Amino acid sequence: MTSSYEIRAFVPPDREALERLYQAVYGDAWAEKTNLGWTVGSSTPGAGAIVATLGDQVVAAQPYRDLPLDTPWGADRVSLFLDVATHPAHQRRGLFRRVVDRASAEAFERGGSIAMTTPNRRAARGFETMPPWARLCSLDCLVRPLGAGDRPGTSHLRATAIRAAFALASVGRLHRNGDGTRQEAPGDGIETPWLPGDDADRWSKTVAHRGGIMVARDRTFLQWRFGPDYRLFALRGAPGVAGYVASRVVTRAGVKVGLVIDCIAADAAAGSRLMAAALGWLETQGASAAVGYFLPQSMPWRSARKAGFLRLPAFLAPREYPVYACVRPGDEHGPALLDAASWHLSMADSDLA
Ligand SMILES: CC(C)(COP(=O)(O)OP(=O)(O)OC[C@H]1O[C@@H](n2cnc3c(N)ncnc32)[C@H](O)[C@@H]1OP(=O)(O)O)[C@@H](O)C(=O)NCCC(=O)NCCS
Numbered sequence: 001m002t003s004s005y006e007i008r009a010f011v012p013p014d015r016e017a018l019e020r021l022y023q024a025v026y027g028d029a030w031a032e033k034t035n036l037g038w039t040v041g042s043s044t045p046g047a048g049a050i051v052a053t054l055g056d057q058v059v060a061a062q063p064y065r066d067l068p069l070d071t072p073w074g075a076d077r078v079s080l081f082l083d084v085a086t087h088p089a090h091q092r093r094g095l096f097r098r099v100v101d102r103a104s105a106e107a108f109e110r111g112g113s114i115a116m117t118t119p120n121r122r123a124a125r126g127f128e129t130m131p132p133w134a135r136l137c138s139l140d141c142l143v144r145p146l147g148a149g150d151r152p153g154t155s156h157l158r159a160t161a162i163r164a165a166f167a168l169a170s171v172g173r174l175h176r177n178g179d180g181t182r183q184e185a186p187g188d189g190i191e192t193p194w195l196p197g198d199d200a201d202r203w204s205k206t207v208a209h210r211g212g213i214m215v216a217r218d219r220t221f222l223q224w225r226f227g228p229d230y231r232l233f234a235l236r237g238a239p240g241v242a243g244y245v246a247s248r249v250v251t252r253a254g255v256k257v258g259l260v261i262d263c264i265a266a267d268a269a270a271g272s273r274l275m276a277a278a279l280g281w282l283e284t285q286g287a288s289a290a291v292g293y294f295l296p297q298s299m300p301w302r303s304a305r306k307a308g309f310l311r312l313p314a315f316l317a318p319r320e321y322p323v324y325a326c327v328r329p330g331d332e333h334g335p336a337l338l339d340a341a342s343w344h345l346s347m348a349d350s351d352l353a
Contacts (some may be wrong), residue, residue: 005059005090007098009106009131010040010049017058018051025085035247035351037061046079046110052086052095060086060095062103068216071206072342073333076184078215079107081117094128104132108328114337116325118350124172127324136325136342139293140258140301141317142309144279145169146258150286152251152322159254166255166288194234194244196222203241207264213337214344217264225348230261233277235270242266245274246348249285252318260292262348263300271303279307293321295349300346309325319352 009020018040022030040049046066051058062084071074081103086095105117106225116136119127127133130273142277151159196219204218215221226232235243243265249258259276265271282290292309294301305311323345327334336342347353 004054005033005093005095005098006053007060008051008053008266010042010051010061010063014051014053014058015040016063017053017056018049020083021087023062024087024089034063034085036063038067038351046077050106051098052090052099057087059090060084060099062096062099062321064103064107064115066107066110067221069213069334070204070216070219071116072211073350075216076114076333076344077110077114077312079103079110079112080215080349081115084117084119084123093114095122096123097130100126100130100133104326112328112335113328113331114325114347116323118304118321118323118352121320124320124322124324130326132273132329133324133326134338136323136338137295137343137345139321139323139345140296141314141319141321142256142292142301142304143295143312144290144304144307144309146279146287146289149288151252152256152286156254161290162255163252167213170289175198189236190233190274191236192231192233192277194241196232196234199234199241203244212344213342215323215349217262222246226261231278231281233274233281235265235274243270244272245271245278245280247278247290248353249282249287250310250353255289256285256287258285258287259347259353261353262305262346263292263294263303264344265299265303266313268299268302268306271300273304275303275307275309291318295343295345297339300344321350321352 022034023334026033039047049061049063052060063082064079066077095353099317107115145166147170148163200219200222204216230246230248233245234241245260247257247260263271265274279290292304
């Protein structure tokens with residue numbers, strides 16, 4: 001049976017069959033759970049998928065998108081693997097392993113040094129069984145209660161209870177920093193909504209010169225990643241941009257939640273000013289809480305703590321956020337790429353928000 005599957009690159013005529021695969025995996029709401037526009041729906045070179053087919057059926061897929069990577073040794077490339085899936089009738093036959101293996105081999109052939117993914121629990125168990133893949137790190141879930149927030153649509157008992165809990169938890173926390181001191185108003189110097197232009201390119205170069213590893217936050221990335229549903233805040237420095245935060249509001253379990261998707265600033269004080277501005281905006285949008293995922297002890301993590309975010313224990317977090325990576329065999333920078341402490345990683349490096 002296994003030998004009749006074909007593993008190959010996605011071609012546009014596969015699109016309908018690929019959509020049927022995601023419908024079989026996620027049901028009728030499949031289009032809300034995956035974003036094929038970022039991969040097979042994009043005409044950008046380095047965006048696509050590896051598929052497993054059986055006759056005219058697509059039975060497994062590993063979509064990917066290559067992105068420029070800033071590193072201490074200069075420009076490099078990462079391939080982000082997004083939303084791997086195997087048709088329920090074909091699971092546990094090694095198809096996940098085969099599409100992932102082929103996708104990483106082809107990413108390295110295209111010149112990438114690293115493939116990276118943020119799997120859910122089930123897929124993570126699969127990556128654990130694939131020796132070239134290693135768990136790079138796990139991001140902490142940080143939550144900032146904001147208040148009862150809006151009631152989106154008909155209110156179920158559970159949603160009402162969650163909103164009441166956030167309202168209670170926010171009492172005394174609003175306008176206070178993590179250390180209990182009064183939070184400064186964001187004040188002048190923060191531009192929102194920020195529409196990244198040339199200033200984003202110039203700022204991205206200064207961030208690259210700080211020497212860490214991150215997917216380049218240049219204008220192309222920011223415009224692609226943060227469409228009209230997102231809100232960007234830029235900290236204005238002298239001259240140009242000195243930092244930014246990306247945010248959006250989503251509804252989960254009948255509760256409006258503000259996501260702080262990314263934050264980059266020179267230090268935690270500047271980062272927390274940006275976060276305070278984002279929190280103010282999220283309150284006006286009726287969010288009951290703000291949620292962010294950041295690398296423990298990193299600058300955005302410290303900014304969030306300073307802005308009053310609480311670190312959630314793993315068992316309370318809505319989702320684990322492990323990052324798995326695989327480096328090109330023999331790459332001289334392999335060990336450096338697998339050093340989590342050098343990375344800037346956030347929800348911006350996934351399709352989860
Ligand atoms: C996760 C998923 C892609 C795995 O696909 P698959 O083709 O069945 O995986 P494989 O047969 O290649 O399994 C590889 C290994 O992963 C692990 N694994 C896969 N499914 C598992 C499960 N349900 N429970 C525990 N381990 C599992 C096993 O170690 C397995 O090796 P084994 O079968 O030799 O024990 C598939 O279950 C799926 O599409 N799930 C729904 C969509 C989804 O959650 N995608 C991930 C988004 S991040």
